Amino acid sequence: MSEHEQKTDTPSRRQFIGASIAGLATLALVPGFRLIEIGNARSPDQPASAAQRWGLLIDTDKCASGCTACVTACDVENGLVQTGRPRTDAQWIRKVELKDKSTGESHSLPLMCQHCAEPPCVDVCPTGASFKRADGIVLVDRHICIGCRYCMMACPYKARSFVHEVLTEQKAHAPRGKGCVESCTLCVHRVDEDRQPACAEACTAAGHDAILFGDLKDPNSEISKRLKSRNTTQLRADLKLNTGVRYQGI
């Protein structure tokens, strides 16, 4: 190797100092930006705002068949115990394996409450226990759910579970009740703290990055940009429910 080449490969002192200052400045500014984020986050006493609409984009090309990191994370986060009786256990999120009948092409994807803009579960609920927050998250008010299960009949995604048994190991942030209906809350307790849902976080931690959480109304959010640039689908789009969960790759 020549002397000249050595000189071009080695950063000059000036470049080194410049990069160091930039790095330190970034480190100094990050907490500041974080503070702005926290400042912008909704405080617990503020109502949810229609300025946001929270949603998920699921990239089925990245979702690994057999991986259940999102399901496990949801169970742990929300205190769901799987007893080995899948017909009656609560499953807020499940992994679905698909195989195209004509081409044989296979897909794997997580399926949960689609947080519809026009949720059939909310329409049919006699007491108003099923409701949609201003920010698009569909929830069940466990205080007035009478357990009639009409919402389960109405949901096109089989996304709701009925609590069939006495519950144990409940989490304070995810209160549940025997005899009530429940479903994915989009980890509303985390969203209100400006964090992402447990499933999305776990998918990233598992190295798949198949679940992207974000604000569908913010044109600068990653999810909005991806929705603008990629072909995505809504499940049962024929029902025109305007789902908050979108899929890419199927």
Next chain:
Amino acid sequence: MRFEAFHRLEERFFYALVGVGGLIVALGLLAAWHMEEHGHIVSGMNNQVVWGTPHIFAIFMIVAASGVLNVASIGSVFGKVPYKARAPLSGMLSLALLAGGLSVLMLDLGRPDRLIVAMTYFNFKSIFAWNVFLYTGLFAIVGVYLWTLMERRMNVYSKYAGFVAFIWRLALTTGTGSIFGFLVARQAYNSAVLAPAFIVMSFAWGLAAFIIVQSALFSWNNLTLHPDILRRMKNLLGIFVAGALYFVAVHHLTNLYFAKQIDFEHFILVSGGIYPLLFWGGYVVLGSVLPLLLLYHPRLGAQCSSVITASVLVILGAFALLYVLIIGGQAFPLEIFPGMEVRSSYLDGQIDHYVPSVPEIFLGLGGLGVAFLITTIGVRVLHFVPQDDFSQLQGAGNITD
């Protein structure tokens, strides 16, 4: 047993019947308590078949409650003399069946203790919320109607009360049918034809229930139903049974026309095991064709026993049809991914093998027990047994001699 001997023991028989009814109700309550205590895990229901056997009993009773009132309507609204004498019994049976059906529906809730919530929180976009008013409203309207029928001074208002009851029960059955008709995501339902279908079914099931109770009352009191009245009632039952069959056929034919519903129809009508068996064997043959043959057979049709047998078969057919509609409709998986083979831990893409549990059956029978108990005590303490005025009937040309 000769009637004289029966008459001596009549009171004992009455208390025995009340005892049997009370026991069935007690078993129903025990079943409800068991399900409330342990959760619906003790039932056959699950996250796919969310409405089970209790709903079959409840919906049968609620639909029949509306239909049994038809007998009164034909008398009060359409002025048919033979039915006027039957209006009080018709009204009382309507209340009894409605009470039985609502008891089951309420006790099958995940949280039956929250009945007060159901009565105080309303989402008027929900047909269920409407039904709360339609059901309680029917209680009130039929109560007033019975008052106008049974209190001589109020008789002049019976036509108006009967008319309100007539309209109200049509709305009620429309509401019950629409509970299913509005379920857009499910292939088994999602059809406006279910509302009128439920109305015609209510006519058939209600009249069948009425004929059975009336026959029991006449037999208990050693009375004989005039053959001309029997002929009128059995002809009407035949028309209603045929009408219900027609609407069921239309529902399935329209589904067969929609290419995307073919798989579901194949399941219900051909390949679904218990469901095609109950549909064809239970509803079509035993619950419709055989009763029609019995009712319109020149010789058999004139016999009271044939008409009672036909009525019992119509009710058994009703249960078969409701089982197919309610359970079969849910057992077939939702089609979320058309054209795909689907599997998941939540049993997506799989047919659910629901089996009714003992507590569910007892809860349903308990509802029938409530209706039976109310009827038995009602006919004992008040004058509900139809009293035919033969001279008036002859004058109106309703009977020949």
